[in-house]
Amino acid sequence: MIKDEVVSFLKETPPFTYLEDSELSNLADNIALEYFPKGKKILEQAGAPSEHLCVVKKGGVKVYVTSEDDVETVIDYRGEGEPFGLLSILSGDRSRANVVAEEDTICYQIPRENILEIIKNNPSANEYFLKSFLINFIDKSFEDTRKKYSEISCGDKLIYTTKVADVIRSTPLVASQNLSIQDAARKMVDHRVSSVVVVDENNAPVGMITDRDFREKVVASGKDVSSPINTIMSQNLVTVEASEYCFEALIRMMRHKIHHIIVMDGNVLKGMLTNHDFMVLQGSSPTVLVKEVSQIQSTKELEGTASKFHRVVSHLLRDGAKANNIAGLITELCEKVINSIADIIEKEIGPSPSPYSLFLFGDGGRRELTLDFKLQLGIITADTDASLQQELDADYIMIFASKMNQSLQKCFGDEKQYLDPQNINTFSKWKSLFQTSVSESTSGVLAKFFEMRAIRGGDAEAVYLRKTLTNIASSSEDLMELIATATVQNRPPLGFFKQFVVEKNGEHKNEVNLYEKGIMPLVNVVRIFALGKNVAGDSTSRRLQGLKVEGLDTAQDIELSLEYIRELMIHNQLQQIEEGEKPTNFVNPESLTNFEKKTLKESFQLIGTLYEVIEGQYRTERLV
Amino acid sequence: MTSFLSNIFGKGPEVELPDHIQRQKSLKKRLNLGGSYLDTDFVAFDTELTGLDFKKDSIISIGAVKLKGGIIFPSNSIYRMVKPESELNHKSVVVHEITHSDLDEAEDLDRVIDDFVKFIGDAVLIGHFIHIDLNFVNKVLKKKYGIALSNRAVDTSTLHDWLYENDSRFARHHEGMTDKTDLFSLAQKYGVPAEKAHNSFYDAYITAQLFQRFITFLPDCGIKTVKDLLAVSRP
Incomplete structure (x- = not known):
């Protein structure tokens, strides 16, 4: 019967998952199914409050507010299994936002009384509602309600959802x-x-x-x-x-x-x-883990660190933290881990004979790590004249590097070469590497070093090298062209009819690499824009802030796309972890809802448009 | 003789008709033809038949779901199976995937139809090629009570064709797709989820959802009242 279908749908849709079978059956008795064609305005800001909680069965809606001068701000997109209309159910006075069907949408509607009853009688469902909706407080008048609830719900999430002001x-x-x-x-x-x-x-x-x-x-x-x-x-x-x-x-x-x-x-x-x-x-701090990893005393304690990360991240996601913030926290945690490991190594083999500087580059440098920990480390060692000293230094650093790699592998349970000996050089060697690389065809690789960032030892050298590189780029059309060329080679994975282009074979057959095809292109584009406009900042979000000030129209779109893809990626990684697999960046587009597919496609299309801008600005060759 | 006479003159006055049948007689007066169809009660229904021969064949099952305007109430529904009078026709076993063992829960046809009439009350009926289903329901009612249903009926296939002819957006929106107008093809064409093996209950649910979609086009075509709706969706 259809009722069974309704019950099993609700069963998989939080917060109804928390309800007993009898309660679900009760709920299903009162449920209605409504259809909204694409473009239909379902709720009107300041209009009548919603009489029901709507849960999207198929399709998707956009929740947005318009200011007095008609500026539209999108609060959220809600896709399959996601509810809308709760705020006005709670307040009962008026609708807080506009809700419009983004595509043909079917919704289940649960009457207001039933929802209020659930909130009253079921603490877990109550908490869920408040958590997912507190993220989107909309106006001052709701603030009182929020304050009331913040006392009874867990405090952690508030730091992600509360403005400093x-x-x-x-x-x-x-x-x-x-x-x-x-x-x-x-x-x-x-x-x-x-x-x-x-x-x-x-x-x-x-x-x-x-x-x-x-x-x-x-x-x-x-x-x-x-x-x-x-x-x-x-x-x-x-x-x-x-x-x-x-x-x-x-x-x-x-x-x-x-x-x-x-x-x-x-x-x-x-x-x-x-x-x-x-x-x-x-109340209690989410920084417990940060403290914990900073206090690690032996390499043995490193085991299981990855799974602690997963738990923290999954909490954050559930609490509605932004993917960008989560990436920032993962990076912060990784830095703490690395420093703890370095402390342990130094205790073991003594301090370095000469000063060195340990730095992150690539994702870590930009503070954009996700759960597959694409951590890349490098070392700048001091320039010394005496050859004996040079040898001593080199020996020490090599031992240090191999111990660092072993520990990080233990920590994250993989075999990655986090600190590649290739990325260990003296200060002057790094400098000449950067200066000579302009002519080389491998300058695409160089891009990652624009974000080198010291996390141990002095940061003066890393800052100097980064500036050197930026200066070369701003004065050398050649380097910019090489970087632009390398960037546009990585085409967005959309076919002629805007269908997803997936991996044809191998382990990830029929999947799309969200990192390679989504995150990297956007990061690369933003880097090129930032270099072109002399916008400083070592993270993509900082650069975007700067570019916004410079008047880049697409900055907002890029930001939203990055946030969306990154969140999808982290979600996907958590899911893989839950299923006992290694987290990857691959996702099968077929497993996504229509709404997710559409958003992802739009992000990929955006990349295509941005490439055109770059191809118009720089002489690029598209190698086939 | 009695059956011969009752067929000609209807049941004698000495037989008291049950309430739900009695109500049928005054039903038309209660329907507000000038009101909006969005405030009107509907029941979408479908039957499964042993075949299409009006004389020989009969109803195997009936499924129905209530709506108010374009809002469907999935739990406000019935699904009943009927004990077959003759052997299950092989063809309908293939179409509907009803097997003999499914019919263990089946009831007598008269009782099922009585419950159906109680369920629909005053609602306007919705069906896909609804005249077929109505004929088989009325066959039972005529035989037992000497009446046919007075409920007005909307045919989603007629409504679809009318929209196709009269609403350019409707036609353009679905250009280049199948011309077939059977329920399953339409469901696919208009994005109504229809993956379940079909029985009369799911077919009624699909029909309800097609109706739900079609009526969103109507206001722009000047169709506002129940009367307007009935005029463009006649069985």
Whole structure:
């Protein structure tokens, strides 16, 4: 009977999976099936609230809001098995967004009363609804409802779904940079705060002072307390935009090992976030794993690290974290692992005879790693004159490299050569490699080094080399042409009739490599655009921000496509892991819903369009 | 003799007709022809038959599902199998994949039709080539009560042809596809999921979904009321 079909559909559709069979059967009794032709507006922003929760059975819908000046912002696309209309069911007053059928769409409709009952009686279903919908809070009036719920649901997800602006409580205490140390200290005591932001005459922040600065730079070193505070302030201001997610702030604080971060709204000081704010927000921290891997003492403890990563990532995904953020976190975790391993190795074989710098390049350099851990490491060793010293250094680094590889293989359970001896060179060797490679046909490989980023030892050398490379690129039409040529060789996997072009044979027959065919082309294109417009930034998302400022129209589309493909990829990897396979970047398009197929195709088409732009800008040869 | 007379004059007044049959007589008065079809109750139904010979063949099963306008209520439905009077015809076993063992749950035809009439109530009926199904249902009702169904009927095949002729978007949208108008071909053509082996119940469900799709085209063609709808989808 059709009812069985409805029940089995619901059974596979969260949050109804949490319901008992009798409850499901009850629900199925009251369900309706509605059809919306493509283009049909199903819910209207500020219009009547939804009477039912709609779950897409086939097809897909777009959820978007329009501002007063008619600017449309897409909140989400909902495909098969995904619900819409919950917000207005909860609030009961009006619809929060427009919902329009993106293709011919069939929906199951579950009456409002049934949904409210489920939310009331079933904690797991309740939690699911709130989690998946909290991601898309839409306006202030819903904020109260949200606050109410954030107390009862788990706090972790909030850092992915809450904007920095929503967390900062008050503007921080500011002090003019000419104020004396003593006056500043008094001010802090009066206001009972542990930090103060130092500002210049235009009220723009120039530095920060915390309790620690008083301890270390004043008391411990016996400094005169009448000197101005700009002599003791820390000048490397780490800031975050108020419009960014808390997650971004947290990542930055972890990276810089700081406990306070300044919140800006453009040029205006907005406030300050502290560890305490996060603890309040989160209850328990998602950074437990970060702590755990930083505290690894022996290589034995490395085993099973990969599966810990998987668990964390699967949590994050379920909580609605953005793929871009997840990639950032995976990279951050990998860096911590590598540093822990390096510590262990140094304990074992002693410190390096000469300084060296360990760097990431490629995906890791851009902070875009996913669960297949395409980690690529390189080392810059110091230039020394004495040949004996050179040999000593080389021996040490080779042992270091082989131990690093063994440990990482153990950690991720594979055989990859993470630190290829080919990528270990002295500083001057790297420099000449970059300078001479312009003429070589292999300069496509060079692209990855635009994102070299030191994670151990000094970063001066890596920064210098990266700048060298950027300078060569901006002054050498030849290099740009070679890079552009290498990029456009990798054609999007769409046939003449826009059908997917899949692998013809081998292990991944009938599948598409999302990384090679989707992520890499977009990353490469963005890199070329960024180089062409002198836009700085070592990650693709940073570059895109810069390119947006430069007025690149397609930046937003690229961002969305990247996010979409990356999320699909991580989802796919998690699924493979759940099925006991090794995570790969391959997906069979036939396993995707129509909606997913369509979005993926559009992303591939975008790549084609971008290639045309590049082919118009640079002399490229398409090798067949 | 009684059966001969009752066939000519109908049942004598001494036999009290059951409520659901009695209701049929006043049904037409209750239908609001000027109202919107979106507010109207419909029942999509289909029968399986031993064959198409009106004299010899009969109903094997009947399936039906309720709608209000274009909204289908999948759980508000019935599916009944009928005990065969004669041996199962080989051909319909192939078409409908009903086997003799399936018929263990089967009931008497009279009872199934009574329940069906109760189920449909005042609803407007929807079917694909619905006159065939109606004929076989009415055959039973005439024999037992001397009446035929008074419910108005919409034929999805007529409606489809009318839209094809009168709505250029409809025609253009489905250009170059099959001309076949059997239920399964139409289902495929309009993206109605129809992978199940068909029995009268799933066919009724598919018919309901075709109707659901077709009526989204109607407002732009000036078809607004139940009366308008009936005019363009006559069996």
